Amino acid sequence: MGAGRFAPSPSGPLHLGNLRTAVLAWLFARSTQRDFLLRIEDLDRVRSGAEAIQISELESLGLQFDGSLLRQSERLPIYFDAVEQLKKQDLVFPCFCTRKDIAEAASAPHAAPGAYPGTCRNLSPAEREAKSQDRPAALRLRAEVTEFSVHDQLAGGYAGVVDDFVLVRNDGAPAYNLAVVVDDALSGIDQVVRGDDLLSSAPRQGYLATLLGYDVPEYAHVPLALNTKGQRLAKRDGAVTLEEITEHGVHPADVVAILLESLGLPSTSLLAALEAFDPVNLPREPWIVEPENIVQQLMPPASRNR
Numbered sequence: 001m002g003a004g005r006f007a008p009s010p011s012g013p014l015h016l017g018n019l020r021t022a023v024l025a026w027l028f029a030r031s032t033q034r035d036f037l038l039r040i041e042d043l044d045r046v047r048s049g050a051e052a053i054q055i056s057e058l059e060s061l062g063l064q065f066d067g068s069l070l071r072q073s074e075r076l077p078i079y080f081d082a083v084e085q086l087k088k089q090d091l092v093f094p095c096f097c098t099r100k101d102i103a104e105a106a107s108a109p110h111a112a113p114g115a116y117p118g119t120c121r122n123l124s125p126a127e128r129e130a131k132s133q134d135r136p137a138a139l140r141l142r143a144e145v146t147e148f149s150v151h152d153q154l155a156g157g158y159a160g161v162v163d164d165f166v167l168v169r170n171d172g173a174p175a176y177n178l179a180v181v182v183d184d185a186l187s188g189i190d191q192v193v194r195g196d197d198l199l200s201s202a203p204r205q206g207y208l209a210t211l212l213g214y215d216v217p218e219y220a221h222v223p224l225a226l227n228t229k230g231q232r233l234a235k236r237d238g239a240v241t242l243e244e245i246t247e248h249g250v251h252p253a254d255v256v257a258i259l260l261e262s263l264g265l266p267s268t269s270l271l272a273a274l275e276a277f278d279p280v281n282l283p284r285e286p287w288i289v290e291p292e293n294i295v296q297q298l299m300p301p302a303s304r305n306r
Helices: 017-030 050-060 077-088 099-106 125-132 175-188 196-211 242-246 251-261 272-275 289-298
Strands: 004-007 035-040 092-095 137-141 147-152 156-161 166-168 191-195 218-222
Touching: 004 017, 004 125, 004 191, 017 035, 017 050, 017 099, 017 156, 017 191, 017 218, 017 251, 035 050, 050 242, 077 092, 077 166, 147 196, 147 218, 156 196, 166 175, 175 196, 191 196, 196 218, 251 272
Parallel strands: 004 035, 191 218
Antiparallel strands: 092 137, 137 166, 147 156
């Protein structure tokens, strides 16, 4: 039937929002009889020891994964093979722009909001040679559309901008949009459940999948967990990681119960939640997290009076 996945970046412990998305990805996969895979997206931000901590946290919640652990850092040749496939279709070009260059060009009149303005798309060989003396090139996709539509289980039909996005960064590392598309397709992942902050990436990724001859996966972009200011959870918000919460004497099973409760599901166990799970009934608004209240709610009675 295919597979779903959870794909954290090993930049630190997982916070409640990450864990909630992991639980949702597990529920989506298991409710559709899919395998559930774990992939570590370690091409960018990597903190020593974070991978082991994250795996331990996921296991302590009772989430079980199928197959072997995938690490993007061990799959580089696969990504570059995909780039070569695109080069053969004349769908790749070098780009020498800095972020400042792109921001200034994108703010010009008539520029598509958030889209790469095509600055290096049609440079002559001589111009490319001259620019390469000053700065290494990133590799961009030569997109042949400006918009692509995907279907999302929660958002419905979604059409988004497709521009000449980066495939390989100028430091030689594969870019996120390339790596996730290749990984999902070659791992048999046909269901992508992740935070709704990534919904705008789905059209680019869906379009790239079609160019590489892959099927576009089923998407489900789920609401984020936010702090009381409406911002994504971060360390500054206090006890928002499993490690911090359990330091107060809270058991991981109680954290699972809070996560399931926030989704309107039975909080007694993951299996009970799975039996009741129906994406149609999921909340569509962000979960507002007040760490102090959660910790107080979960702490053993004897600890609350200390």
